[in-house]
Amino acid sequence: MADHTINSAGLVNFHKLIVLAGSVEGARPLFEQLVNDVVGVAHPEVRSPTASPGDWGIDAFIGDLDGGTVGVWQAKFYPTKTDVGHQSDIRDSYKSAHRAAGGNGYTLSTWTLAVPSELTPKMMQWWDNWKKRTEKRDNVALDLWDAGRLRRLLMPEQARATREYWFGSHTTHPTLQQSTPDPVLWQDVSNENRYDDFLFVHQLAHANMHETRSAREAFFNAEILEAEVADKAVPREVGALRTWRARIGSTWENKYNSIAADTTGNLLPGLYEHVMDVIDSKHNDHAEGLRAQTLHGQGLMHQQVEAARAGWVRNWREIAEIRDNFAQVSPVEELGTAPTAGELKAIESESKTATERVQ
Incomplete structure (x- = not known):
């Protein structure tokens, strides 16, 4: 099959991630990587843990998990809009990060939500109110990277490499051959007493x-x-x-x-x-x-x-x-x-x- 070419003319358009991945579900981990790279423009030391089985509510962070102070970024791929229906998901993500900090001996100093869309007016009102209450209660600084904020973070010259990597004017990707990969086989437990x-x-x-x-x-x-x-x-x-x-x-x-x-x-x-x-x-x-x-x-x-x-x-x-x-x-x-x-x-x-x- 021929390659397909995505011509975005250098435009930072987060829907391109869906095109690259082939689905909204596949675009979610790409957005997490993108957020990690954007953080890395100002903080080259940024790290991202893998889930084993949990990730402590962290998609990207700076700081010291061994008793130090940590700033956390949480990426949520809401591609169309960020609306009131996402409130519980956002609260739960913050609670996971805050609880993990208390349970693992480090201090959560900042928590930043990154989304590839804009907030509805009702959601903006909720965010402002929730942010004030949460910061006062937990002494954690909250921040929001919505689509506009992310675009502006990618505009400066120091972000050129990251911007071109993700949103180059002509990015050609080979079209994958349509084949069915082998399924993950079900296996019997050789020694169930081990559990x-x-x-x-x-x-x-x-x-x-x-x-x-x-x-x-x-x-x-x-x-x-x-x-x-x-x-x-x-x-x-x-x-x-x-x-x-x-x-x-x-x-x-x-x-x-x-x-x-x-x-x-x-x-x-x-x-x-x-x-x-x-x-x-x-x-x-x-x-x-x-x-x-x-x-x-x-x-x-x-x-x-x-x-x-x-x-x-x-x-x-x-x-x-x-x-x-x-x-x-x-x-x-x-x-x-x-x-x-x-x-x-x-x-x-x-x-x-x-x-x-x-x-």
């Missing part, structure tokens, strides 16, 4: 779900999918996996809040079944984009639980904290290997005995 002491298995047990072979298999295959995406480091796939994780987290959170508000007691009937059904029935687009199956999405959900970002009962945070305390008593770095089931049980017994003595 006996994993948090996601314990969370299932607390929800009275004791048959967990399929959950362990899904978790195992999600780990394989994550490793393949990380190994190939294709921006489109990295971004697609991050987006799928975000949607899975939102699916769980919405249903958790709904059931928790309507029930009493620790058990949350229907939470697990609903979340997995939604992933299986409505996440086909995410799976296909990664040549995966929706069962991989169920595994990604178990990864969220393993990372102490979700759970299946009301007190899931307490369960996660207990397991985390065990890990601190016998850290992997000191043992050289992960604690065995026997070692964890011994720790649990000692902890229980010590608690009884205090009481």
